[in-house]
Amino acid sequence: MRLKSVVLLFQLFWLFVVRRVLGRGLLASQTARLSALFLTLAAFAGFNVLSYVVMRQYLGGTGLLEPVLQVSNASVGFWVLIAYTLIRVLFMKADELLKLSFNLPVTNKERTLAFALFESSFVLLMTVFVFGAFSISTVLIEGPDYIPRVLTSIWFPAISTYLLLSLGYYLLERTLLALRIARLRGLVVPMVLALGLAVVFPQTNELSTQIAESYVYGRDYFAPVLLYAKLQKDIGLWLSTLVLLASSAALIPAVVAAAPRNYVPMRRFFVFLPSWLAARKFGVYVLVLFRSFETMVAVSFVIVYSVFAWIQHLVLPPYALALITFQGVYAFSNSEPLRRMVIYPGSTIANYLRLVGSQGVLLVAVGIPITAISTVQGVSFEACLPVAGFCVSNILISTLIGIAFPPEKGNPFTVIIGILLTTIIVMIVGLGLNVFNLDPIISAVIFAALNLLVVFYSILGMQRMERIARHEMAA
């Protein structure tokens, strides 16, 4: 294995993201790109300032930062697992990106490792976004003496957890290869990760409670996940760093050795519904949505979560349903061939209604049993209604993202930018409206109006893309 090829491929993947992802859809214009960059940086800065103000207000000078840091340390594993799951599910679709490297003189192992490096840089960016504000505010409030504590409580465990997760993933892939079911990894891996989240979540909660209790009773608490912080506190930063280096030195070669040598393409579709549905246009849209890989992953996540909530007696409204509504991001591009292969594709408004309607069918089909489970658990039906409103609004917004930032087939990264920008705007609007302390009915009317605006822009965007497509065909 040559390290140079790994680094070169890693650079190629990043170049691909910069050129192909940051220059499409709305981001094609320089002004839009600059505004998006500015908005992201401003949001991160605002997030930092907000976190600093809130922490100074509540924790500054109380001595409570110590146990808070310990609780964060206990939850690092869970957050890294969430980031890893998101990135892993996203990267499952990156076959086309990998194909870029098929005519280059690299081995499968080098390709896998370059991809792992690429993926870890994404996880790092996400972790910086999640823990950056907390780390910076802690150091600003308590002074530079806290830097070693923040390092050993948050960043060292994050690195080790990530390496362990990578090792676990490659071992799982090897097992699937040995069992000859690697083609199904698109389904098996997300299920395993969802199960992992379901197992880790109660443990993290339990650990946090124990840390808080020990602090209240003045006991010293230790758990394996707090190892780096404990070593730093008892002996010094140098020993923690040494342990991190030693464990990484053991884990990285293990990851390299576990990375599989052969590449198996993934199964993309699952056939569930009968084909007679295709007799009607709406039926075709429903089929396209139900058989897609993303739908399968999202539905399996929701099912795993509901079963887990049932077993753990979690009494929560079915917010997990929101997961399946993110399908809207792919709805437009997945059904694009349907509109391209006929001479008259129908009116834009009808096509938009079919797009949104098919997602509504999926939401109802999955929502009924999941809501039934929630109500049996003791959640009142009224508490489930806001979830329905949230899901419908999410379908409309994610369909708009799919139109404004069309995801490329086999290139999942195009979605990230759209989702990131939309989340920032939705959060700012939500926070801004919250300041007004409006009557719930007026708030509902405003949100309904905003959703109508989203529908309007979606139809406008679809019309524009159809016009461009017609001109292309004519030329």
Added chain:
Amino acid sequence: MKWLLRFIAGLTVSFIATMIVVVASLITTMFSASEIGVRKFGLFGALFFEPHQQANGATALEIGISNGLPIAMIFVGLLVFYIAVASALERLKLHKERLLRTGQG
């Protein structure tokens, strides 16, 4: 139709920009308010922010709008600015096209 579309786009852009201004001023007001029981105002008196002590000793934050007029003025100002810039850009584009067509560019 073109003007209607421009107006709707202007409404959207200025609404989002106003929300960004409101949230940013809220954060800066929070920064300046540290004394308990003192009401601080931000964004030309539009927003107020007041930390106060509750009976059980915890600190509660009260945030709200004391005067909606500055926010409405910011919204209208941004809307007018957007429409003016968009129309000016449109005219410049048309002018450029005309120059190119007549071969004077």
